[in-house]
Amino acid sequence: MDYTAAQSGFRQRKLQPNMRLRNSSVDGSDGSQLFEDTSGIGPGSQGGYRNQPADPQAAGFSGQSLLSDPMSNLAMAYGSSLASQGREMMDKNLDRFIPISKLKYYFAVDTVYVGKKLGLLVFPYMHENWEVSYQQDTPVAPRFDVNAPDLYIPAMGFITYILVAGLALGTQNRFSPELLGVQASSALVWLIMEVLAVLLSLYLVTVNTDLTTIDLLAFSGYKYVGMIVGIVAGLLFGRPAYYLSLLWCCAAIFVFMIRTLRLKLLSEAAAEGRVVRGARNQLRMYLTMSIAAAQPIFMYWLTYHLIR
Amino acid sequence: MAFTLYTLIQTAILCTNAIAVLHEERFLSKIGWGVEQGVGGFGDDPGIKAQILNLIRSVRTIMRVPLIMVNSACIVLLLLFG
Numbered sequence: 001m002d003y004t005a006a007q008s009g010f011r012q013r014k015l016q017p018n019m020r021l022r023n024s025s026v027d028g029s030d031g032s033q034l035f036e037d038t039s040g041i042g043p044g045s046q047g048g049y050r051n052q053p054a055d056p057q058a059a060g061f062s063g064q065s066l067l068s069d070p071m072s073n074l075a076m077a078y079g080s081s082l083a084s085q086g087r088e089m090m091d092k093n094l095d096r097f098i099p100i101s102k103l104k105y106y107f108a109v110d111t112v113y114v115g116k117k118l119g120l121l122v123f124p125y126m127h128e129n130w131e132v133s134y135q136q137d138t139p140v141a142p143r144f145d146v147n148a149p150d151l152y153i154p155a156m157g158f159i160t161y162i163l164v165a166g167l168a169l170g171t172q173n174r175f176s177p178e179l180l181g182v183q184a185s186s187a188l189v190w191l192i193m194e195v196l197a198v199l200l201s202l203y204l205v206t207v208n209t210d211l212t213t214i215d216l217l218a219f220s221g222y223k224y225v226g227m228i229v230g231i232v233a234g235l236l237f238g239r240p241a242y243y244l245s246l247l248w249c250c251a252a253i254f255v256f257m258i259r260t261l262r263l264k265l266l267s268e269a270a271a272e273g274r275v276v277r278g279a280r281n282q283l284r285m286y287l288t289m290s291i292a293a294a295q296p297i298f299m300y301w302l303t304y305h306l307i308r
Numbered sequence: 309m310a311f312t313l314y315t316l317i318q319t320a321i322l323c324t325n326a327i328a329v330l331h332e333e334r335f336l337s338k339i340g341w342g343v344e345q346g347v348g349g350f351g352d353d354p355g356i357k358a359q360i361l362n363l364i365r366s367v368r369t370i371m372r373v374p375l376i377m378v379n380s381a382c383i384v385l386l387l388l389f390g
Contacts, residue, residue, distance in 0.1 A: 186312070
């Protein structure tokens, strides 16, 4: 027993450097202060994490004599180092395809931001300053600036739209569980096609803009809020309420998109409202208006079959 | 209306195939969309026609080999699973 205890102590000391390295790399990537550390046990958690692999092993060794075999000890140490290596490799490769660190920026929201943004999506007429504020060349996180695009509202809006569509179909006795999947995939396909169409038209008009694909995805996802409002009004109060609320939300999202995209797509002179001649600026204006006009069309197209 | 992700993939493959089969000298030059008409002026603004021609040329150059593989995979899958 003493011999195996010494062996296990030796193995644990060899394990710890691996664990510590992985922990410090995780802390380094979170140091950009996108999210506040509300855990409150920051330094303590590292000590706890380091002690944790020791305890189950010690418990295992004292409990079962099967695990006191040095060969299984070696196998366990090898297995856990393989697992940590595999996880590092998967993280590195996944980061190449889906930029996870960039996605984190779009989910750095809080309740006040979501409330203000929802109000802006339904009533954008009183808001004056539509510019995104920057902090030393990087855009400020959405929780500090109500004009910055985020992915939280589009994601939640999409899921809520699927659920509300299921509810609407259920009140008309047309519901079956496969229909939820059909609604979800067709809405997703329309979203992807819209983002691809906008990307293609931005490429053709050679607009030098700092809009990324994820920004376009966020802007295209904002229309789900209006759709949900329309469907819920139609379910509660009937067809006229559906048409009225959809009309209101269509106008609101039209104005919202134009005011947001104007600052990003048009040149500064045209964005300030002065009439600038030239074919290129006219083309950009047409592009902005058609992107904004596509939103109400999609909003009607994706919801009219739900209200009978 | 019942779009699935599979129809999206199908659409993408069909559209890319359609762009890739446009022949340079038999067709595009005849309608004035050849390579030499694409690199017109070196001004600040390439213009929409130059961008489209650039896009067609780059799709043909880059997507030839991947399209061969994707099309073969599609043919085999359709033969096996209908």
